[in-house]
Amino acid sequence: MAIKFQYNKTSLNNLGKQLKVRQNALPTxxxxxxxxxxEVRKAKEESDRLAAELEASLKRYDYLASLWNxxxxxxxxxxxxxxxxVKVAGVKTPALGEIRYEIRPFNAFVKPAWxxxxxxxxxxxxxxxxxSEVYTEKSRILDxxxxxxxxxxxxxxxxxxxxxxxxxRKIKRYMEDEENxxxxxxxxxxxxxxx
Numbered sequence: 001m002a003i004k005f006q007y008n009k010t011s012l013n014n015l016g017k018q019l020k021v022r023q024n025a026l027p028t029x030x031x032x033x034x035x036x037x038x039e040v041r042k043a044k045e046e047s048d049r050l051a052a053e054l055e056a057s058l059k060r061y062d063y064l065a066s067l068w069n070x071x072x073x074x075x076x077x078x079x080x081x082x083x084x085x086v087k088v089a090g091v092k093t094p095a096l097g098e099i100r101y102e103i104r105p106f107n108a109f110v111k112p113a114w115x116x117x118x119x120x121x122x123x124x125x126x127x128x129x130x131x132s133e134v135y136t137e138k139s140r141i142l143d144x145x146x147x148x149x150x151x152x153x154x155x156x157x158x159x160x161x162x163x164x165x166x167x168x169r170k171i172k173r174y175m176e177d178e179e180n181x182x183x184x185x186x187x188x189x190x191x192x193x194x195x
Contacts, residue, residue: 043139
């Protein structure tokens with residue numbers, strides 16, 4: 001990235017301010033990047049753990065497979081999933097709140113005894129699935145923001161800060177050369193007047 005500048009003190013001051021802003025922001029961005037990297041790893045691990053727990057729960061209830069044919073499909077339904085926003089390292093991410101279910105009343109004397117357990121099993125399985133999806137989305141959002149932060153860190157470290165430093169160096173050299181030339185020319189003029 002070519003930094004546009006003029007060979008004067010105003011431009012030198014402006015470039016100095018821009019350089020200082022970037023040098024002050026760089027440690028914060030680096031800390032944010034490492035925090036996001038850690039949070040992405042945590043969210044992925046939690047999502048994987050919940051998905052594995054869901055698989056284990058499904059396998060644990062395999063022996064009930066033949067009984068599920070008797071279960072009424074509309075007996076339990078999810079009416080609302082409360083998802084709120086939580087900031088993690090300055091990034092808004094979803095967090096699971098409460099899951100609300102609607103359970104149709106059923107006659108416990110007429111229906112099989114395991115219906116109450118079936119409702120509890122379905123609640124547990126749905127909670128695990130929803131929570132896993134929330135953590136997957138959270139890790140996706142955090143990973144995207146981590147990539148953006150990494151790009152900004154690299155831009156500052158490898159492009160802008162060295163560019164500003166080089167521009168400041170060029171302006172200072174130019175101004176020193178101008179000053180030396182003006183001193184030299186004034187000496188020459190003075191020597192001519194002395195003759």
